[in-house]
Amino acid sequence: MLTGTKLRAFRKSLLAWFRQFQRDLPWRRDRDAYRVWLSEIMLQQTRVAAVIPYYERFLEHFPTVSALAEAPTEEVLRFWSGLGYYSRARNLQRAAQQIVAKHAGEFPEDQENALALPGIGAYTAAAILSIAFDQGHAVLDGNVARVLARLFAIRGDLREPARWQRLQRSADELLERKAPGDWNQAMMELGATICTPRAPQCLLCPVAKHCAARKQGIQEEIPEKRKKRTPVSVTLAAAVFVNPQGDTVLLPPPRTGSEKVGADHVPTLVSKMWHFPTIAVTGDPRTELERHLKSECALDKKRSSSGMLSLVALGRVRHSVTYRQITICAFRIPVAKLPLLDGAKAVALNELASVPISNLTRKIGRAALA
Numbered sequence: 559m560l561t562g563t564k565l566r567a568f569r570k571s572l573l574a575w576f577r578q579f580q581r582d583l584p585w586r587r588d589r590d591a592y593r594v595w596l597s598e599i600m601l602q603q604t605r606v607a608a609v610i611p612y613y614e615r616f617l618e619h620f621p622t623v624s625a626l627a628e629a630p631t632e633e634v635l636r637f638w639s640g641l642g643y644y645s646r647a648r649n650l651q652r653a654a655q656q657i658v659a660k661h662a663g664e665f666p667e668d669q670e671n672a673l674a675l676p677g678i679g680a681y682t683a684a685a686i687l688s689i690a691f692d693q694g695h696a697v698l699d700g701n702v703a704r705v706l707a708r709l710f711a712i713r714g715d716l717r718e719p720a721r722w723q724r725l726q727r728s729a730d731e732l733l734e735r736k737a738p739g740d741w742n743q744a745m746m747e748l749g750a751t752i753c754t755p756r757a758p759q760c761l762l763c764p765v766a767k768h769c770a771a772r773k774q775g776i777q778e779e780i781p782e783k784r785k786k787r788t789p790v791s792v793t794l795a796a797a798v799f800v801n802p803q804g805d806t807v808l809l810p811p812p813r814t815g816s817e818k819v820g821a822d823h824v825p826t827l828v829s830k831m832w833h834f835p836t837i838a839v840t841g842d843p844r845t846e847l848e849r850h851l852k853s854e855c856a857l858d859k860k861r862s863s864s865g866m867l868s869l870v871a872l873g874r875v876r877h878s879v880t881y882r883q884i885t886i887c888a889f890r891i892p893v894a895k896l897p898l899l900d901g902a903k904a905v906a907l908n909e910l911a912s913v914p915i916s917n918l919t920r921k922i923g924r925a926a927l928a
């Protein structure tokens with residue numbers, strides 16, 4: 559661990575580097591807690607470049623915590639549409655509603671109340687409280703953990719609980735308490751731009767002389783790779799009904815836990831937003847989808863002009879969700895009348911964006927239009 563003069567020199571070098579070279583990012587232009595909070599939630603699992611346009615559009619539409627709390631959830635999801643991990647948006651709005659109800663619309667300044675909000679864990683609370691209110695909480699996420707592990711040449715699985723606690727203690731000890739907001743951002747910035755997962759740029763690193771991994775020449779061996787789960791392949795078949803007016807049918811977001819991959823109905827992993835009728839298949843997608851639509855959706859002579867379904871293949875869309883590799887075979891199905899599916903809504907195929915949908919649904923919709 560660094561102490562005394564070395565610790566002071568380390569802090570000085572890192573802060574000076576951050577203040578001179580930090581990227582100009584929209585959420586760094588002011589320290590309003592709502593903006594910091596929104597950026598931290600959007601940045602979870604998502605690249606900075608992808609977040610920027612969403613962040614700006616979202617803020618323009620929901621400029622305050624109250625505006626977010628009062629908006630219809632569908633509208634919030636629509637502005638999140640394409641960013642993925644939609645539970646983040648739902649939690650964000652639930653937290654906004656709690657902030658309005660319990661904290662007069664102001665983000666709580668104490669850790670306990672911050673942690674009680676939906677979607678706020680230790681990392682996010684530390685980031686918001688330090689950046690917005692200059693409170694002395696050190697952040698620890700994957701980026702910061704990697705930097706610390708290299709600085710102190712810590713080997714092994716960094717997410718292993720005892721090792722993670724040790725990293726948190728190191729983060730706490732390094733924290734510059736005179737400027738915790740800048741300090742946390744400097745650590746994150748170092749991990750994002752210099753001390754990157756692959757090929758860290760040690761020659762440009764402001765704290766290279768303090769780095770144990772670099773001294774030992776093992777910076778690229780840390781962190782050690784985690785064992786990956788064996789990938790599982792899943793095939794889905796999606797139905798894009800289209801009537802003569804160019805309308806299609808979308809199903810509502812599945813209720814969490816109500817449907818499973820491998821069952822006959824829409825797996826929750828295909829989309830937690832509005833989506834085309836989709837089933838998991840094990841054999842020929844066309845045959846299985848046709849059989850499913852005829853039996854379960856009651857799509858018979860009363861609802862289709864000819865009683866026959868004509869499935870036009872739209873190609874395959876590939877998608878990965880954690881260890882699952884998903885192939886979706888989509889079919890365009892011209893019908894005289896749209897089928898009456900439970901909870902479904904009719905939407906113009908060329909205006910799918912008017913409801914909250916995922917990138918996957920958007921991609922299938924585009925293929926059907928083409």
Ligand code: SF4
Nearest residue numbers: 753760763766769777
């Ligand atoms: S010297 Fe290299 S490995 Fe060490 S902290 Fe800097 S960039 Fe990371």
